[in-house]
Amino acid sequence: MDAKDADAGEDKRDTREAGAVPASVEAAWGLRPRPQKGPKRGLTLDGIVAAAVAVADAEGLDAASMGRVAKELGVSTMALYRYVATKDELLTLMVDGAFGPPPPLPESVEGDWRAGLRHWHQAIGAAMFAHPWAAAHVPTGGPPVTPNQLAALDQALYILRDTPLTEFEKVATALLISNQVRAEVSIVLAMGASPDVERLMNEYSHFLLRISDTGRLPHLRTAVEGGAFDEPDVQAPQNASDYDEFAFGLERVLDGIQALIDARRPG
Known part of the structure; x- marks a missing residue:
């Protein structure tokens, strides 16, 4: 053969x-x-x-x-x-x-689960941006089974070790953040594949204005007129946190986890 x-x-x-x-x-x-x-x-x-x-x-x-x-x-x-x-x-x-394996956690995040998860989020994003073909083929058909995947999960659980979250909630938190990174990277890589992203986004913004001109989609029109789609920055960064949109999304996720942690603590 x-x-x-x-x-x-x-x-x-x-x-x-x-x-x-x-x-x-x-x-x-x-x-x-x-x-x-x-x-x-x-x-x-x-x-x-x-x-x-x-x-x-x-x-x-x-x-x-x-x-x-x-x-x-x-x-x-x-x-x-x-x-x-x-x-x-x-x-x-x-x-x-x-x-590859997750990079070691810096001493500056030791004991700070929120800073630790920010670092973890950035490290995953950086690895995906370094290997775009791999980012598009992260296994999604089941739980992680390979050595480096599980080492990354283990690191996230270490970061969350002193929180009052249950073990299930700690694992779910890690999966939530890793899934968010994968979605963010996929969007950026897809947009970055275009030779003229800014032009395309301007055309898209103009399209949204045209279709909402008759009163349809009023809230979307307000967002467009408010600059929600202006001047995108979609060149692949070294770290996912280089993007305001990424940082905003991560911080809201961490806010939710913080609220759950606060609710678990006595007093």
Whole structure:
């Protein structure tokens, strides 16, 4: 079977019946033995993921086919299937590898859950902006299972450790913020793909004024006339908090969590 044939059939394989977590993810955790024999000594799951991430970063996700990754590693495409059963499995590990482990928390946020979650929010956003292809493919079909995803969740729970929130509420808070970051990044990346975002937004604002001229959508018209859609700043930032809209949304989420915490404290 050549590389083209292998790639064409890779999505037909399905290992979900074997368990909730793919074998390759269990291997990434060290919970499953790695292949001991192969056509090339030294081929590893980590090496496969790193090669795939490098191709995706350089040329885009479409270029990171199983055949191309195998070529980069100097092995046959079928050799990769001893480590990952499907390309979807590889993509899950690629996203995890691209984002990497969460950066250490600075001492300045120690003991301040709100500052800690701001830092956490910014770190997730920065990682997504650094790998746009990965930001668009964060797994959403179930709970996080990969090493770096769960390390990030663990860090968020550490930040919230001294709050009176229940363990369920702490996990829910972390998921709420991570989902907010993903939505924010998706919007910015989509808008940033346009060669002339400011012109398009001006045209959109003009369109809203035209359709609301007869009295329809009165509250939207007030927002447009109030400058809600003027002078957008949509170049990809290093940190998500560089955007007023992002900071506003995060602070309102943190206000809600603060209210819940205050309600739990006696007195």
